[in-house]
Amino acid sequence: MIFLDSSFIIALADLDDQFHEKAANVLLTLDSRRVISDLVLSESVTGVGSRLGTKASRQVFENLLYDSATKTVFGNKRLYERAVPLLIKYGGELSFPDCVTVRLMYDQKIEQIVSFDSDFDRVDRISRVY
Numbered sequence: 001m002i003f004l005d006s007s008f009i010i011a012l013a014d015l016d017d018q019f020h021e022k023a024a025n026v027l028l029t030l031d032s033r034r035v036i037s038d039l040v041l042s043e044s045v046t047g048v049g050s051r052l053g054t055k056a057s058r059q060v061f062e063n064l065l066y067d068s069a070t071k072t073v074f075g076n077k078r079l080y081e082r083a084v085p086l087l088i089k090y091g092g093e094l095s096f097p098d099c100v101t102v103r104l105m106y107d108q109k110i111e112q113i114v115s116f117d118s119d120f121d122r123v124d125r126i127s128r129v130y
Contacts (some may be wrong), residue, residue: 001033002129003105005071006043006097009036013048013060019130026114026129033068037104039097040114041065041072066110075102094119102126 011019012027036044041064049057064070079100086099094102102123103112112127113120119127 001035001108001112002030003101003110003113004034004036004040004100005113005117006040006047007116008114008130009044009060009064010047010051011116013044013056014051018052022116022130025033030114032062034067034070035104036064036070036072036109037097037100038072038074039100043097051104073108079103088104090122093122 007019008023008026011017011023014020017023033106041061043056043086045061048060057105065072065128083099083103087094087096090099098117098119101113102120107113111125112129114129114130118128120126
């Protein structure tokens with residue numbers, strides 16, 4: 001399994017993104033077991049919408065939520081509470097949604113994330129694919 005970050009999803013959707021070509025190439029190498037969180041879904045839909053408009057954001061929403069290869073994990077109070085120590089550990093260098101991502105990855109025993117966000121490079125037991 002591999003976790004998909006919003007930076008990857010946005011780059012994939014936006015042909016003008018500096019990482020679009022890399023994202024398209026990485027997509028070809030991914031297996032069919034992908035995971036995102038509801039926060040990544042929200043960040044991706046919002047990011048694509050602000051760049052490309054609501055039609056593109058809806059397409060990203062539908063592609064992510066209804067793709068059988070991508071599992072969406074929905075957060076809850078307990079998950080968010082368990083992400084806070086990571087926020088503290090990394091001294092605010094990771095955003096709260098990124099801390100939730102890391103917590104989910106640890107819980108699901110996922111060791112790789114597709115991301116263009118170098119902040120993940122300093123996270124223990126996580127390797128970034130880009």
